[in-house]
Amino acid sequence: MEQAGQDRTDPDAGWSLPAWTYADAEFFGVEVDRIFRPSWQIVAHESDLAASGDFQRLDYIGESVLIIRGDDGVVRGFTNVCRHRGARIVDEASGCAKKLVCPYHGWTYETDGRLTGVPMKASYGAGFDLADHGLVPVEVESWQGFLFVRLEDDGGPSVAQMMAPYAQDIAPYRFADLRALGRVTVRPRAVNWKNIGDNYSDGLHIAVAHPGLKRLMGDGYGVEASPHADKMWGAILDRPSANLSERAYQHFLPPVPHLPPDRQRLWTYFKLWPNFAFDIYPDQVDFMQWLPVSPTQTLIREISYALPDDRRDMKAARYLNWRINRQVNAEDTELVGRVQAGMASASFTVGPLSEQEVALRHFCGRVRDLIPEARQHHAPGMGWSKLA
Structure with a gap:
């Protein structure tokens, strides 16, 4: 796994956000004001x-x-x-x-x-x-x-500025020419919004919890962080998967004329601050957004876009992409539910972060900068946000 952008100046950089910030109503209200409104x-x-x-x-x-x-x-x-x-x-x-x-x-x-x-x-x-x-x-x-x-x-950067480090990565995909493949879907999840984002840019769980992605990408999954966006990527292997849908996707995915050779079989993901992402495949582009509803309720909103392409192989590849990622989404739903449930235990406060968890380290640091109370391992007394 590759990583970049690690911050060694923050004394809390090696630790996750404390569990109480994933369920506390007062903290959630501060997040709305300091993170989401701007x-x-x-x-x-x-x-x-x-x-x-x-x-x-x-x-x-x-x-x-x-x-x-x-x-x-x-x-x-x-x-x-x-x-x-x-x-x-x-x-x-x-x-x-x-x-x-x-x-x-x-x-x-x-x-x-x-x-x-x-x-x-x-x-x-x-x-x-x-x-x-x-x-x-x-x-x-x-x-x-x-x-x-x-x-x-609040004086923050534009989306174009947020994505400036990755302008060359985006350019070949002709985003402006994309058209919706279907409709927006909205799925409720009984977890804090941060748990969904943490999981999205967590590269360590791929080999353990996503056997399909492991079969497709082997050990080639990379993660890096920039000031406003995280990048994850993995190339689809030529070695046929043992899974029927995955093997069929490998077989049917046709050449894409507008993509350079190194992107013909590459899956790339960009997570932008604070709560949405682009999944970029050779065959389509999805956006995914996790909208907070309450401290422990979130709506996942997503839709797929693609360039017009009537080739039968491309239609098959897009369908198989959906099948593969439906399974990945089911696995992730189970994972974030486990984390949300475990965080309710009085035995858990913060967890150590590997130096390879560069995206999660960066996200936690940014939340702590905006809401310094997130450095406290236990919730402050009631009314702390009025004093902050």
């Missing part, structure tokens, strides 16, 4: 909003956000909240609307967020100005065709 969240791909009025909705940390393509072709983001009484405007996860009309009192907004219709407008008084009550905007970034939102700007 962070970028992936919503959709530009191609999912092809026409004027096309929209996608993302709900997380108590907020509901809409991104919508305006009549001028620009994608904008807004909170999904009417400015009259705070009612949610849109219920659908995606769709198309020429105007956004609140179902409570009929206030009407344009696709650029302007308020243009208010029943009984005169009754609000002479000083009431429609221009003062448009939808509240949120920041939107388009990077390589994918669309992201951010609730608060």
